[in-house]
Amino acid sequence: DSVFSHVVQAPEDPILGVTVAYNKDPNPIKLNLGVGAYRTEEGKPLVLNVVRRAEQMLVNDQSRVKEYLPIIGLSDFNKSSAKLIFGADSTAIQENRVTTVQCLSGTGSLRVGAEFLARHYHEHTIYIPQPTWGNHPKIFNLAGLSVKPYRYYNPQTRGLDFQGLLEDLGAAPSGAIVLLHACAHNPTGVDPTLDQWEQIRQLMRSKGLLPFFDSAYQGFASGSLDADAQSVRMFIADGGECLAAQSYAKNMGLYGERVGALSIVCKTADVASRVESQLKMVIRPMYSNPPIHGTPGDWSHIIKQIGMFTFTGLNTEQVAFMTREYHIYMTSDGRISMAGLNSRKVPHLADAIHAAVT
């Protein structure tokens, strides 16, 4: 008998489970409107040209090595991320009051921020909008914060319940953390106006509430990266402190590569540097350091391996994906018989592998 025989079946994730169900459906008319991932007219994953170019540069760069990144990631990436959200001319950045650490996309950035707050911030209650992205309460609970809702959406108007929001934040204990969607609120698609943001800011600052911005859609709301960061920049301009988690999953189409950053804006450079040292203490035992880059680009083993087969390194799911979407058949351990391939079919196989690993 297994020592794990008492383990019960966990439910599928409410969002990612939709894709699992979709993938199981053999009917060709099927349409997946669950996961937030961009698709082409043909319903295929979209890779931005700029990302393709960057991948090409990485593959061609012979000086590229596979060393560990620092715990907090690539310093150029962190600087650019901070500029992207806070503005290239941000005084907080110029005054070195911002610490930015590369994390595993938006989820990982939120989790690291939450773990830091649970360890080093005096108030452990975080207010999240009602409704919000389904992963938020789980991330914050697991980090040891206690999660409370604030009113956000009014089903009658299908708009913002601004009065309810102000009342709930107004009633929050001073110092409480407040999760704010920087723009393009998920799942409602309802954002405060700039005027309303200003009122939210004044209320929060007057009560000493700590803003924790989740920015997963910068550029997606208005088409302008700057306009979509206005909410965050209002809170930076007043000189106060805040956290911001950035995801590049959506706006760069890098879903599977897990590219993101957490910034903590502090009152002084000295505090920011001590905060950064503690972020490292959070990250090191969690996953050590972030990926040097997320692009799975080295396929030289295909040439190096001998014999009739190549052991591609594709996993069961990737193989299943290639069979399903590209009608390419191989054993589920990712082994392909090179003898089955011909030069006419190479482009088709390459497309399929690319789609499977990106």
Ligand code: PMP
């Ligand atoms: N926050 C919000 C509001 C989101 O919608 C998402 C993605 N659905 C994320 C964070 C994080 O996603 P990821 O970890 O893939 O960057």
